[in-house]
Amino acid sequence: MMTREHTASLHGMILLMLLACASTFSVATPPPIIGASSAYLANIGRTTNNNDNTNNSDHFGHATSSESSESSSSLESIVPMITPARQSLPDHLRLEEIPGKGFGIITKVFIPKFTVVGDYKGEVMTAEEKDRRYLPSYSHLRQPIDEEWKQSRIDKGQTITGSYLFGVAVPNGADIYVDAEDEYYSLWTRFLNHAPLPLSNVNPKSLHEGIDGKPRVWFVSIRDIEIGEEICFDYGDDYWLPEDNVV
Numbered sequence: 001m002m003t004r005e006h007t008a009s010l011h012g013m014i015l016l017m018l019l020a021c022a023s024t025f026s027v028a029t030p031p032p033i034i035g036a037s038s039a040y041l042a043n044i045g046r047t048t049n050n051n052d053n054t055n056n057s058d059h060f061g062h063a064t065s066s067e068s069s070e071s072s073s074s075l076e077s078i079v080p081m082i083t084p085a086r087q088s089l090p091d092h093l094r095l096e097e098i099p100g101k102g103f104g105i106i107t108k109v110f111i112p113k114f115t116v117v118g119d120y121k122g123e124v125m126t127a128e129e130k131d132r133r134y135l136p137s138y139s140h141l142r143q144p145i146d147e148e149w150k151q152s153r154i155d156k157g158q159t160i161t162g163s164y165l166f167g168v169a170v171p172n173g174a175d176i177y178v179d180a181e182d183e184y185y186s187l188w189t190r191f192l193n194h195a196p197l198p199l200s201n202v203n204p205k206s207l208h209e210g211i212d213g214k215p216r217v218w219f220v221s222i223r224d225i226e227i228g229e230e231i232c233f234d235y236g237d238d239y240w241l242p243e244d245n246v247v
Contacts, residue, residue, distance in 0.1 A: 083183035085190055104193045104230050111225040117202050120189045120217040122180035130177050134162035158182045168215045170208040178217050195232030201225045202233045
């Protein structure tokens, strides 16, 4: 029969053994999720496949150790995030220089097929406005409002090339155009580069009139996009001039 002293001694030995065991183990801390707000991830993770309305936000992966340590200040050291288009970039994407292409968009998370990746926004123009402002052969038709538009681009340091126009077909009418060239009127999708199939991974969709009464253009992934991939779409044969060097 153990005495009270023996019992106290045994309890002390058990406590020391438990403390020794505890010191050899550590509790793993779950890695942070890369992405924007949960509301944004829920929206961007929703598929556009009519047969599957499941919210796929859980497909977005966790950060690796190098990704989780990346801060907005380190991103700004790569590309100055000084315009509304650049500032609209979600946390799960990265804007960086792509050799031979200029700026491009890299994903930091896995994006499943049929995901709505983002909207393409900009100034909305009629075919007549587009021709007057961008085609030299129509320059004699320019109006004061066109000259004000041109000066606004110059004042903001924006280019005037006509290379960011997306034509939207209008039933029984002339096409209208979404011009994302001015970074003060557009979103991050203006930086999406060209890639032919099977290298392209998103396709554009469009409506001549969305719920706000304006044309809507958006991009949907046509296959799974892996972490580190550049998001690209096929500009189409009509985009290129004979002298263009297509990368």
